[in-house]
Structure formats: structure tokens, C-alpha cells
Amino acid sequence: MLTLESATVRFGERAALDAVDLEVAEHEIVCVLGPSGSGKSTLLRVVAGLQPPDGGRVLLDGADQAGVPVHRRGLGLMFQDHQLFPTRDVGANVAFGLRMRKMPRRDQECRVGELLDLVGLPGAERRAVAALSGGEQQRVALARALAPSPKLLMLDEPLGQLDRGLRERLVVELRTLFGRLGTTVLAVTHDQGEAFALADRVVVMRDGRIAQAGTPLEVWRRPASAFVARFLGFDNVVSATVDGTTAATEWGEVPVAEGAPQGACDLLVRPAGVRIGAPGEGLRCVVGTRTFRGNHVAVRLLPETGPALEAECALRDAPEEGAAVGVGFDAAETVVLPAAP
Numbered sequence: 650m651l652t653l654e655s656a657t658v659r660f661g662e663r664a665a666l667d668a669v670d671l672e673v674a675e676h677e678i679v680c681v682l683g684p685s686g687s688g689k690s691t692l693l694r695v696v697a698g699l700q701p702p703d704g705g706r707v708l709l710d711g712a713d714q715a716g717v718p719v720h721r722r723g724l725g726l727m728f729q730d731h732q733l734f735p736t737r738d739v740g741a742n743v744a745f746g747l748r749m750r751k752m753p754r755r756d757q758e759c760r761v762g763e764l765l766d767l768v769g770l771p772g773a774e775r776r777a778v779a780a781l782s783g784g785e786q787q788r789v790a791l792a793r794a795l796a797p798s799p800k801l802l803m804l805d806e807p808l809g810q811l812d813r814g815l816r817e818r819l820v821v822e823l824r825t826l827f828g829r830l831g832t833t834v835l836a837v838t839h840d841q842g843e844a845f846a847l848a849d850r851v852v853v854m855r856d857g858r859i860a861q862a863g864t865p866l867e868v869w870r871r872p873a874s875a876f877v878a879r880f881l882g883f884d885n886v887v888s889a890t891v892d893g894t895t896a897a898t899e900w901g902e903v904p905v906a907e908g909a910p911q912g913a914c915d916l917l918v919r920p921a922g923v924r925i926g927a928p929g930e931g932l933r934c935v936v937g938t939r940t941f942r943g944n945h946v947a948v949r950l951l952p953e954t955g956p957a958l959e960a961e962c963a964l965r966d967a968p969e970e971g972a973a974v975g976v977g978f979d980a981a982e983t984v985v986l987p988a989a990p
Contacts, residue, residue: 650675650833657704658691665691667857678834680844683854689837698722725799727790727807733778739789740774746797764792804836820846853877875915884959889916899955900932904980915986922982923960930975936968
């Protein structure tokens with residue numbers, strides 16, 4: 650459906666996109682993640698035709714899009730701020746793309762009604778946009794983007810303005826909806842939880858390049874680098890040297906799985922793999938802070954040697970702040986990463 654070949658965008662000396670190659674298959678949902686300045690929004694703008702590339706090609710269904718304007722690419726666009734027309738009612742907003750295509754009025758009305766049913770706003774055609782909640786406006790923007798049956802739906806931080814609870818509900822609804830419609834989706838977000846819940850495939854960007862691409866499970870289980878691991882929220886990353894099934898680190902010896910790459914590396918220890926025990930058992934630490942996270946407690950540990958560690962445990966098992974504890978490590982929760990260049 651979509652192919653980027655060495656897509657490059659430069660702003661002065663800085664490469665916002667640096668020879669990026671990416672493919673999105675028909676009916677696939679791909680979410681592009683990355684910190685501010687990583688190039689993810691520039692990538693979306695290049696595909697949409699809003700930003701001409703300085704090098705490389707964008708192909709849709711095999712056709713080079715060089716010189717093809719935005720409105721002729723057959724794409725659906727939905728932005729963070731929705732960009733609804735405040736002086737038009739819901740029905741007129743959803744029908745905008747259909748009017749531009751000169752669809753007969755009766756067919757427009759039928760299509761608008763179908764889409765509003767689909768996004769959970771049946772009968773809302775005559776409602777004023779200003780009277781809608783943020784979540785309802787998001788649904789109207791989605792219906793408008795879907796109305797012309799785009800070959801590719803592009804979402805730029807689509808849920809960024811919504812509160813967390815509403816985001817979590819809507820992301821599940823969106824995945825179900827796109828599955829029913831067979832929609833091909835390219836979405837940009839900075840929220841990994843949102844991306845992992847929505848996507849078939851996740852693309853993590855850094856400094857204009859793709860740092861890792863894979864299914865949400867692959868990226869979560871096996872981050873490709875210390876950068877990706879930290880971006881996903883894992884703080885327990887240190888330099889290490891692996892010999893057999895043991896890694897020498899600032900925390901002492903940490904077990905790793907059999908068959909792990911040998912030699913110099915970075916080592917990730919997931920919080921679930923940090924085992925808190927009695928003082929004198931393993932690495933000696935002092936409990937810094939405890940943070941309630943709903944279904945577990947995040948415990949920040951201050952070891953005698955090495956950087957702070959994050960562990961997680963059940964509320965009933967969480968040690969008190971200031972307590973002395975011993976720490977061990979679970980090899981099943983360690984990941985050997987390539988050494989940072």
C-alpha cells in the first residue's frame with residue numbers, strides 16, 4: 650500500500666528524516682513512535698504531501714507521488730486538534746470530503762448516517778460542534794476522515810488532547826473499528842501505551858531514522874538498543890560484559906539467559922526481574938521511594954554500587970521507605986542489548 654524509499658528531509662544542516670525506508674501493507678495498522686524531534690511527524694507530512702522530500706520517493710500502490718498534491722493522494726487525514734469547522738454542524742463536517750467529490754446529496758446523507766452510527770454518534774447530524782465533548786469531537790473528526798473511503802488513513806496524535814481514561818477506551822474502539830473496515834492506518838504518537846494497544850506493527854524513531862520496527866510484542870520483549878529500552882520506560886539499563894550466563898555490571902554479577910550474546914553490551918533488567926529479599930541476600934540496597942501504580946507498587950532502590958534500580962512488587966510485599974534490603978536478579982527478565990556506539 651505505502652512504500653518510502655530513502656525518504657530524506659533536511660532543515661538546514663539537520664536531517665529531520667535521514668534516508669528512511671518503510672513499508673505499510675494493505676489493512677495494516679502501523680504506529681510511529683518517538684520523542685519530540687525524532688522525525689515522526691515529518692514522516693507523516695511527507696507521506697501526505699504536506700512536506701516535499703529532499704530525497705527519496707513515496708509510493709502509494711506502487712505509484713510515485715512526486716508532484717501529486719495532497720487532495721489527489723486519496724488519503725484520510727486526522728490531526729490532534731481535530732480541525733472541525735465550528736460554524737457547521739456535525740453532519741456538514743462529516744460530509745465535507747463527500748461534497749468536494751460532488752457525491753449526490755442523498756448518497757451523502759446515507760454515508761454520513763452510516764459513519765456516525767459506526768463511531769457511536771447515531772442521529773448526531775444536526776448537533777453543533779461547539780456542544781460536543783472532546784471525545785465526541787474526536788469521533789466526528791474520525792468519521793470525516795473515513796467518509797471518502799481513503800486508501801490510507803493517517804492519524805497525527807489523534808487522542809493527544811483527551812484524558813487518560815477516555816484515551817484508553819477509544820483506542821480499543823479504534824482498533825476494533827479499523828479491523829471491521831479493513832482500514833490501512835499510519836499513525837503518529839508519543840504515547841507507547843496507545844501505540845501498543847492500537848498497532849499491528851510499531852516503528853520507533855530516533856534522530857530521523859528508524860531505531861526499531863516490529864510487532865508490539867517483539868519491541869516490548871526485545872528492545873533493539875538502550876535508547877529504545879529507555880524510551881519504552883525501562884530505566885534499569887547499564888553497561889555490562891557477558892561471559893557465559895553471567896553479566897558483570899555495576900550492580901555486580903547479573904544472570905542472563907543461555908545463548909545470550911557475549912562480550913561488551915548494554916544490559917536491561919526489567920523491574921519484574923529485580924527480586925527484593927532480606928538484607929544480606931545479594932546486592933545491598935536502601936528503599937528510596939514507593940509509588941502506587943494500581944496493580945503493583947514501583948519501588949526505587951538505591952544500591953551500594955551502581956545506579957538506582959526500579960523494582961515492582963505487590964502492595965503487601967512492598968518494603969517501607971528507608972528499609973535495608975537485599976536484591977537478586979531473574980535471568981528471564983534480563984535482555985542483552987548491543988553496546989552503545
